Amino acid sequence: MPHVTLTVNGKTSSVEVEGRTLLVEVLRDKLGLTGTHVGCDTSQCGACVVHVDGAAIKSCTTLALQVDGSSVTTIEGLAAADGTLHPMQEAFRENHALQCGFCTPGMVMSAIDLVTTHPGGLTEQEIREGLEGNLCRCTGYHNIVKAIAAAWPVMHGHALPAAAE
Amino acid sequence: MNAPFEGIGASVRRKEDLRFISGNGNYTDDINRPGQLYAVIKRSDRPHAKIVSIDTKAALAAPGVVAIYTGADFVSIGGLPCGWQIHNKDGSPMAEPKHPVLADGKVRHVGDPIAVVIAETKQQARDAAELLAVDLQDLPSVATVTAGIAPGAPEVHDGIAGNICYDWHLGDKAALDAAFAGAAKIVTLDLENSRLIPNAMEPRAAIGDFDPSSGDYTLYTTSQNPHVIRLLMGAFVLGLPEHRLRVVAPDVGGGFGSKIYHYAEEAIVTWAAGKVKRPVKWTADRSESFVSDAHGRDHVSTAQLALDAHGKFLGLKVHTLANMGAYLSTFATAVPTYLYATLLAGVYTTPVIYVEVKAVFTNTVPVDAYRGAGRPEATFLLERLVDVAAQETGLDRVAIRKQNFIPRDAFPYQTPVALQYDSGDYFATLAAALKTADWDGFEARRKASAAKGKLRGIGISTYLEACGIAPSKVVGSLGARAGLYEVANVRVHPTGSVTVFTGTHSHGQGHETTLAQLVTDQLGVPFANVDVVHGDTAKIPFGMGTYGSRSLAVGGSAMVKAMDKIILKGRKIAAHLLEADIDDIEFKDGKFSVAGTDRSKSFGEIALTAYVPHNYPIEELEPGLDETAFYDPKNFTFPGGCHIAEVEIDPDTGVTTVVNFTAVDDVGRVVNPMIVEGQVQGGVAQGIGQALLEHAIYDDNGQLLSGSYMDYTMPRADNLPNFHVSTENTMCTHNPLGSKGCGEVGAIGSPPAVINAIVDALKDYGVRHINMPASPPKIWSIINAGRPALAAE
Numbered sequence: 001m002p003h004v005t006l007t008v009n010g011k012t013s014s015v016e017v018e019g020r021t022l023l024v025e026v027l028r029d030k031l032g033l034t035g036t037h038v039g040c041d042t043s044q045c046g047a048c049v050v051h052v053d054g055a056a057i058k059s060c061t062t063l064a065l066q067v068d069g070s071s072v073t074t075i076e077g078l079a080a081a082d083g084t085l086h087p088m089q090e091a092f093r094e095n096h097a098l099q100c101g102f103c104t105p106g107m108v109m110s111a112i113d114l115v116t117t118h119p120g121g122l123t124e125q126e127i128r129e130g131l132e133g134n135l136c137r138c139t140g141y142h143n144i145v146k147a148i149a150a151a152w153p154v155m156h157g158h159a160l161p162a163a164a165e
Numbered sequence: 166m167n168a169p170f171e172g173i174g175a176s177v178r179r180k181e182d183l184r185f186i187s188g189n190g191n192y193t194d195d196i197n198r199p200g201q202l203y204a205v206i207k208r209s210d211r212p213h214a215k216i217v218s219i220d221t222k223a224a225l226a227a228p229g230v231v232a233i234y235t236g237a238d239f240v241s242i243g244g245l246p247c248g249w250q251i252h253n254k255d256g257s258p259m260a261e262p263k264h265p266v267l268a269d270g271k272v273r274h275v276g277d278p279i280a281v282v283i284a285e286t287k288q289q290a291r292d293a294a295e296l297l298a299v300d301l302q303d304l305p306s307v308a309t310v311t312a313g314i315a316p317g318a319p320e321v322h323d324g325i326a327g328n329i330c331y332d333w334h335l336g337d338k339a340a341l342d343a344a345f346a347g348a349a350k351i352v353t354l355d356l357e358n359s360r361l362i363p364n365a366m367e368p369r370a371a372i373g374d375f376d377p378s379s380g381d382y383t384l385y386t387t388s389q390n391p392h393v394i395r396l397l398m399g400a401f402v403l404g405l406p407e408h409r410l411r412v413v414a415p416d417v418g419g420g421f422g423s424k425i426y427h428y429a430e431e432a433i434v435t436w437a438a439g440k441v442k443r444p445v446k447w448t449a450d451r452s453e454s455f456v457s458d459a460h461g462r463d464h465v466s467t468a469q470l471a472l473d474a475h476g477k478f479l480g481l482k483v484h485t486l487a488n489m490g491a492y493l494s495t496f497a498t499a500v501p502t503y504l505y506a507t508l509l510a511g512v513y514t515t516p517v518i519y520v521e522v523k524a525v526f527t528n529t530v531p532v533d534a535y536r537g538a539g540r541p542e543a544t545f546l547l548e549r550l551v552d553v554a555a556q557e558t559g560l561d562r563v564a565i566r567k568q569n570f571i572p573r574d575a576f577p578y579q580t581p582v583a584l585q586y587d588s589g590d591y592f593a594t595l596a597a598a599l600k601t602a603d604w605d606g607f608e609a610r611r612k613a614s615a616a617k618g619k620l621r622g623i624g625i626s627t628y629l630e631a632c633g634i635a636p637s638k639v640v641g642s643l644g645a646r647a648g649l650y651e652v653a654n655v656r657v658h659p660t661g662s663v664t665v666f667t668g669t670h671s672h673g674q675g676h677e678t679t680l681a682q683l684v685t686d687q688l689g690v691p692f693a694n695v696d697v698v699h700g701d702t703a704k705i706p707f708g709m710g711t712y713g714s715r716s717l718a719v720g721g722s723a724m725v726k727a728m729d730k731i732i733l734k735g736r737k738i739a740a741h742l743l744e745a746d747i748d749d750i751e752f753k754d755g756k757f758s759v760a761g762t763d764r765s766k767s768f769g770e771i772a773l774t775a776y777v778p779h780n781y782p783i784e785e786l787e788p789g790l791d792e793t794a795f796y797d798p799k800n801f802t803f804p805g806g807c808h809i810a811e812v813e814i815d816p817d818t819g820v821t822t823v824v825n826f827t828a829v830d831d832v833g834r835v836v837n838p839m840i841v842e843g844q845v846q847g848g849v850a851q852g853i854g855q856a857l858l859e860h861a862i863y864d865d866n867g868q869l870l871s872g873s874y875m876d877y878t879m880p881r882a883d884n885l886p887n888f889h890v891s892t893e894n895t896m897c898t899h900n901p902l903g904s905k906g907c908g909e910v911g912a913i914g915s916p917p918a919v920i921n922a923i924v925d926a927l928k929d930y931g932v933r934h935i936n937m938p939a940s941p942p943k944i945w946s947i948i949n950a951g952r953p954a955l956a957a958e
Contacts, residue, residue: 018288034195035188037418039366040451044874047366075188089186093178096839097845101185102367102418102674108186124887131882135874137366137419138673139843140850140911141882 004068008033009077017064024048024059027074035105039135046134049106056113070119075105086113087154097147106136110134111148119147121161122152171427172686176603176839176849177677182849191611193370193387198444202231204434205290206447207297208456209272212528212867213306213319214676215272220298227296229289229869232441235280240719245427246401247493251331251502252563264492266402266429272301273491276456281433283445297918306528307475308863308914310465310486313525319493321526328526330489335582343546344480344517348471352554358820360463360861362877363535367418367490368449369458373434374558374914376917377442381409385731388414389424389670389708395702397427397495403436414700417672422534423458424494424672455872460861461535463488464501468550476560478569480517481805482548487524492774497533498524502644504539510580512591512629512805513569518581528867534712536912540630543945548626548917552720552924553933566627567592575857584631584801587898594829594893595627598807601889620814622926626918629805632714632906652799653723657790659776661769662694667706668697669720670722674908676716676838682836685723687728689755689768706793712886714906715745715834716803718897725901726794735771741782742774744768757795778929785851802897802905806830808914810922819945821923827889828914833897841907845890854880860938
C-alpha cells in the first residue's frame, strides 16, 4: 500500500494508506487528531474543514494521496505552543459561538480562511454567505457571525473598514 | 479587586468551550478501545418486504471479517421497548408490536437494520456488507397517516387493524358539543405539521466493550440520558443487570431529542462485544442517520374553534392523525398525547377543549420527540387557527389574542386539558415583543418593500409550553413507565472545591457552566473551583437525562436540595467549632457565622474539618461533606412568550426571507443570560428551518426522498437573520430556583410566527393557510395562480 507524507501542525509523518483513504481518516484514525470531525457524507456540513497549504478544504472529500507532501493545519494546531488561543478561537469562546462543539473545529477553520481571504473587510452578509459550506444545528449562526466579525480586526491588526461594517 | 460576579444571573463564559475550540472534545467516535472491531449495519433499502434469505457466505469469507449477525441471532432477545403506554378511548391498551433489534422476518421501513458485519477495520466491514446477499420480497407499503388508515391499506404489522396504534382522546366531548351549539362562529382549519429530521451535527455512534475478567459491559454512546439507556437496554433488551453494565455518554454533539431513545445499534454493539470478546464500534454515516435516527412531528389535523360574537373563544375541537413510523420509539406514544393535546389551551381561556388523536403505523422511520415534541405541533395548530379566526371575524390579530389571554391574576390556572399553570404574564411578553419588533411601524415597512416590488408580512405567535415533565406519580398514572425526577450528588472536597455529579446530560446546553454557577451562588465557592460531571453511570448515582428543557428546572432543583443538605451539615460543624447553637449559625456569602457576631468559619475551613475531624461532633455527625438529592417536581413548568416574525417575499422567485425576528420569552429564573439567549437563537433557527426549508419527504411507497444534506434543506447562515432575543420572566412557583426551562421555546414559538407572517404578506392573494415548509415553489405557485393587486403596481 502507498505511503503519504504530511506535515500536520508542524510535525511530519509518513503513513500507509489505501487509494481510497480520505485525509480526514488519516488525521483521525492514523494520527489521532480527533478534533477534525465527520458530520456528513456529501461534503455539505464542513465539520471536517482543515487548512491544506494555507487554504480551507473539506478533508472528508480529499483523498490522502491528493495531498501527499502538503502542510496541513487542524484545529489542534491553531493555538500557540504556550496555549495562547488563535484570535478566532478566542472570539468563538467570548461570543458564545458554540454549543455542542461538534461543528466548531470546521467552523473555526472556515472562519479563519474567510477572514484571511477578505483583507479589505467583511460585511455580515459576506460572513453569512462565506459560511455556506458549514452547518451548525445549535447556534442559529447568530453568535458565529458575531464572533467572526469580532475576530477580523484582531487578525488584521486594525479596525474593520467603516464601509464593511 | 473584587472577584467577578459568577453566580446566578451572570453571563459567565463557558467552562466547556476551551476543549471544544481546541479540538479536545471527547465525542464517542473519538474514543477507541484496545483491540476494537468495527460494525457496519446492513439496512433495508425497501419500505416493506419479507426477508426471504440472507446469504452471509461471501461476506464471512471477506478479509478481516470476524462475525456477522442477523435477526435470527436476536430472536430470543427482547425488542426495543416503548416507555409510555397509552390507552384507547375504550380503556384498552395501545397496540405495541415488537421492535426487534435486527429485523425478524420482515423489514418495515427503509433503514430497518437487517444484519451487522463486524470486521477488523471499518473499510473491511463496509466491503463485506456489500457482499451480503439479502433476498427481499416486496410487500405493499404505506408512508402517510392518511394512506395508513385508508380502508384496505397494507398492514405494517400483521393483525394491527387499520394500522392504528391507539385511538385516544382527552376532554369533555358533551361540553364541547354544547359550546359549539351556542357559538356565533366556528372557524375550521385543516393543517399538517411537517415531518422533520433532527440532524444533530454529530452522527450517532456506539462502542460496546466487554471485560471477560469481570463480566462487565461498557457502552459508550451518543445519548442524552445514559441511565435511561442502561435501564432500557439492560432490563428489557439484553437482560443485563445494571451493576454489570456501565453506560458512558461523553461529549455529545447535539441531540434535540433524537439521542434520547434507546436504539438498536446500542444493543447490537453491546451484545456483539460479549460474543466476540472484543470492543465493537459503530458510527453512523450521515445517510444512515437520515434513515435510522427517530424523525419528528408529522401530524395531520383538523381544528375547529368556536367563538362568541365578540371573538371570545368558547371551545376547541381537534382531530389529529400522528405518524408513529414503523415501530414505537422510546417516547413516541407520549408526544401526540400528553405533550400535545394537553397544550391546546395555550395561553388562552378556552373553557372547553376536546381532542382526538389516532396514532398510525406507517412504513417509515419511527417518529419521536424532536425539540419541543408535541408542543410545537400544538402551538402551530393553535396560533394558525387564531390567526384564521382573526381574519374571518375581522378582529385584529393582537386584539383577539389579548382578549382571550389568561389574566395575570388567574394563576394558578387550571386548563380544561389537565394542566395547571403556576405562573405567567402573557401580556408582558406580548407588549415587550410588539415594542421590540416595532409592530406599530410595520405598515410603513410594508409600503417600503412594496415600492421595491417585494411582499412584506408580519406574524405573531403567543405560545405556552410545558417543561420538566412531572411529577412521577402523575406521569405514572398516565402511562409513563419511568419516574421523572432528577438526581444530584454534590461532593465538597477537603480543600473546599466542589464536584457536582448530575443525572442530566449536556450536549450543547452548557451545564458545566450553568450548574457550576448554581454552586457559586449557593455555596460561595469560586466558579473556577467547581466541576460538573455528567454522562457516566459509573460516576453518577442515577439520572433521567436531558430532554423537555428539564435540566435546570429539575436537575438544578435537585442540586439546590443537595446543597441545602451541605449547608445544614456545614452549620452543624460550624456550631461545634464556634461553640454556638445551630439555630444561631447562618450561612451567607460562603461563610458560616454566629448571627450578630463577627465570629465565623469559611466554607473551606468547614470542608477541611469535615474530612479532618480532629475537633468534630463525631458522636452526632458523620465525617465528610458529600450529599445527594433526588428531586421529584411538583408540576410541569410553563415557559411561554411571544414571537414575531417579519418576512419579505420576492414574488419573482417565491423566496421568503425572514428580515426580522423577535422572541420575548418567559423562562423563569435565568442563571446565565448568554446561554439562554443562545438556546433561544438555536431553537428559533430550527423553527424557521421547519417553517421555510426543512422537510422529510417520503414518496407514496415509503422511500425517503430527502435523505441527505443534498436533499434535506438544513438552515445555513445565509438563510437566517440576526435574532432579537430577550426575556420577561415570572418565576416558577413550585421549584426552588424559579426556573422554567429555555431549550425548546425557540422551536415552539417560531414556526407559526413565520407562517403567519407569510400569510400576512400574501393577504392580497386570498391565502388562508400554508403548510410548512413555505418553500419557494409553493409560494411562487400561490403568487402566480392569483391576480394580485400589488401596492406597487
